[in-house]
Amino acid sequence: MFDVKVTVGYVDLSLGHVFESGHQMSLVTWQIERAKEMARPRARPSGLNSSSAAIGRRRGRHGHSPSRLVLSVSQLKATARTGAEACEDSTEGDDGEDDATIQQALIHRRQLLCGATGTFSYLTSAGFGIAAPVPPPNLSTKYCEAIPDEQSCENCCLPDLLKAPIDFKFEDLPMRIRKPAHILSKDEEYVKKYNQAYVLMKGLDPDDPRSFKAQWHIHCAFCMGAYFEPNNPNDIKLQYHYSWAFAPWHRMYLYFHERILGDLIGDKSFALPVWNWDNQQEGDGGNQMPWMFAPLNFGATPSELSNAIRNPEHFPPQVVRLDPCCYYEDMGIVYDSNLAFMHRAVVSSVSSTNFLGKPYRAGQTEDTNGPGSIEENGHNIIHSWTGSNYLKIHPNNSDMGTFLFTAKDPIFYSHHANVDRLWTVWKSLKIDPSTRRGSRKREDPTDSDFLDTQFAFYNHKKELVNVKISQTLHTDRLCYKYEALDSDQDWINYKFKPSGYEKPSPGEIDKLGPDTVLKKGVSVSVPLSRIEPTPSPGDELEETLVILGVQVPRHSVLHFKVYINLLEAGVCTPLGVENFVGVIAHIPHSGSHGKRHKRKVDFRISIGACVKALGIERNERVSVTFVPGTLSEDVDFDGVAVEWN
Structure with a gap:
């Protein structure tokens, strides 16, 4: 994971790499100096590690290098010990520390995995106490590039009104209640009002940041790079996407989209419908x-709510199928x-890392x-299910099925209102099926x-607003909430059933090859080594x-369902068996970040609940299909690999 040997180092915290340097600076001093350094040109540090993905191989557009953090090895060692007692330094007091010392110091930020190496670590939300929050974007045109999609070079850059941004402040507003879309579909007045809001939004000048084109481009701009x-x-x-920034x-x-729609129709209480x-x-x-x-x-008014490219085979009354692999005829199984x-x-995802995603700094x-x-489960499945590849007329499952065009569909x-609602449901859950305790x-x-x-959005007054994630965590502060739904209890309290198959023997698991290809049309089983931390901190x-490192396709959706200790699992193995642990799903991202190569993504699935239900012993090897x-x-x-969060 690391290939450096230094006594004093330049540290890239986002990836856990260390670079040689000849200076020292305290952590506190660095906190103060970082802001000063951002404002002035700087020379690139020497000794750049060629393996770092975070540090580019050429000088960037800004003409200066990253802010520098310099730590002595003793500082690194001390930080490693904080909250990571499992990492023991065998070279204490030795000024000629080896590679392992640096690895231990950095492991708490990077996460060591249990897999082929048989090693393990666990993750907390603390790690190094060094601030590196993502700053709000600068909407100046020099900071934006068109998306080089193969079909069209889409300029998703937002209008730059050349005004200084303001800080977000909570407002005294009517409490907006977001209700189920299938119920509101029966309310003709609501549907007309909702539709009219989009008629007015689409009638705005495209250079108006409240316009529908600008609203679509927000997603294109910040989720396509x-x-x-x-x-x-x-x-x-x-x-x-791909991190803890996704949900907030x-x-x-x-929030801002809803406020703009409400302002256009003169209704401060307007709330988006929720497709639950x-x-x-x-x-x-x-x-x-x-x-x-x-x-x-709706009368003489065109339906802007349906003005999108969707899969006509999935129009109502067709039922959503969250199993991405099998088209069950029996609706009970669906x-x-x-x-x-x-x-x-x-429910099975208990830690914020597993539910919200990995850190983004x-x-x-x-x-x-x-x-x-x-993000990777229902969110991605519904995107691809709604988008159309019908008769292969539209590329990449437009509109909903591809990052570039997804927000063109009302x-x-x-859909995302329901994703947001599920975040509130997750935080309210009182059950924990996944940890030992x-x-x-x-x-x-x-x-x-x-x-x-911080993020940046235009509000209903065309003001650019910077908002911190800390301001997004409670919907009541934002003056909206979701109608309580009894249907949530059906899946919260769901009981899985035995598969009816015997678990594979140690000999059968030993025979599994170390496949590194997920194959089209063929189930693939691999062995998984599991080593629990000892002593386990509270069994929590x-x-x-x-x-x-899944190399996700650039032009097509990716769907796999995953089972533990069920070598017999196939396309139509139901999801209701105890061995099912989750899915990995991804939607096309062609043109994203200007990349012409496939992106690598690490997918995480909580397996603690499955391991407990199957009676799998501590450190027992299992199969993954x-x-x-x-x-x-x-x-x-x-x-x-196995990770302990």
């Missing part, structure tokens, strides 16, 4: 595409699998991130890099399967 991170010399792009950024995206596709109660219609988005007209899917995606590239279950905002509380990260990360750690769904090509990956 149009904007450079401010004050970074290495042309690193801002990317709010989309929450505020919807997790609702499996027959007759409710929540698990169908809401009727308000179906291709209809509903049951959907409930099992939701339980694993929301200033100077960090997207290849070092990892999505949480809130249903996007209703079974009493861990769900909490948002308390890391200052999370809380102080969540065991996590990490699928490392990947069952392919929609996939146009074989996919390389770097292996599997």
Whole structure:
């Protein structure tokens, strides 16, 4: 993981690399000096490690190097010991520290995995106490590039009104209640009002930041890599997917979008509808595409709610199928699998790392991130299910099925309202099926890099507003909430069933090859070594399967469902068996960050609940079986490992 040997080092915290330097500076001094350094040109530090993905190989557009942090090895060692007692330094008092010392000092930020090496670590929200929150974007045109998509070079740069941003402040507003879209579809007055809001929004000048085109481009810009991170010399792009920034950024995206719609129709109490596709109660219609988005007209007014490219085979009354692999004829199995899917995606994920995603810090590239279950499960499945590849007329499952065009569809905002709602449900859960003790509380990260990360949005007054993640964590402060839904209890309290198959013997697991290709149309099984931390700190750690370095396709969706100790798992193995642990799913990202190569993504799946249900012993090896769904090509990956969060 590391290949450096130094006594004093330059540290890139986002990746855990150390570079040679000849100076020393205290952590406190660095905190103060960092801001000063950002404002003046600086020379590139010497001794740049060629393996660093965070530090570019050429001088960036800003003409200066990253801010410098210099630590003595003793400082690194002391930091490593804080909260990471499992890392013991065998060279204490030796000025000629070896590579292992540096690795131990950095491991708490990077996370050591249990896999082929047989090593392990656990993650807390603390790590190094050094601030590196992601700054808000600069909307000047010099910080933005068009997205080089193969079909069209889309300029997603937002209007720059040349005004200084203001800080977000909570307002005294009517409490807005977001209700299920399938219920509101029956309210003709609401549907007309909602539709009229989009008619007015689409009638605005495209250079108006409130216009529908500008609203669509917000997602395109910050989820496809149009904007450079401010004050970074290495042309690193801002990317709010694949990390703990995903949920709070989309929450505020919807917040300002909703406020703009309400302002256009003169209704401060207007609230977005919620497409609660997790609702499996027959007759409710929540698990169908809401009727308000179906291709209809409302009198002489065109239906802007249906003005999008969608899969016509999935119009209502077709039921959402969250199992990405099998088209079950038995609707009972469809509903049951959907409930099992939701339980694993929301209830089984206890740690914020598994649910919200890996940390995203200033100077960090997207290849070092990892999505949480809130993003990679139902969110991605619904995107690809709604988008159309019907008769292969539209590329990349437009609109909803590709990052570039997804926010062109009004249903996007209703879909994401449910994703946002599930975040509030997750935090309210009192059950813990995944840790040994079974009493861990769900909490948002308390890391200052999370809380102080800032986003920028235009409000209904065309003012550019900077908002911190710390301001996004409570919907009541934002003056909206969700109608309570009884249907949530169906998947929260879901009970998995035995598969009926015997677990594989140690000999059978030993025979499994170390495959590093997830194959189209073929299930792949690999062995997984598990070594629990000893002593275990309070048995509050969540065991996590990490699928490392998956090279996600650029032009097609990726779907796999994953089973533990079920070598017989196939395309139509239901999700309701105890061995099912979750899915990995991804939607096309062609053109993102200007990359012409495949992006690597680490996918995380909580397996603690499955391990407990199956009675798997501590440190017992298991099998992991990947069952392919929609996939146009074989996919390389770097292996599997266990992580303790």
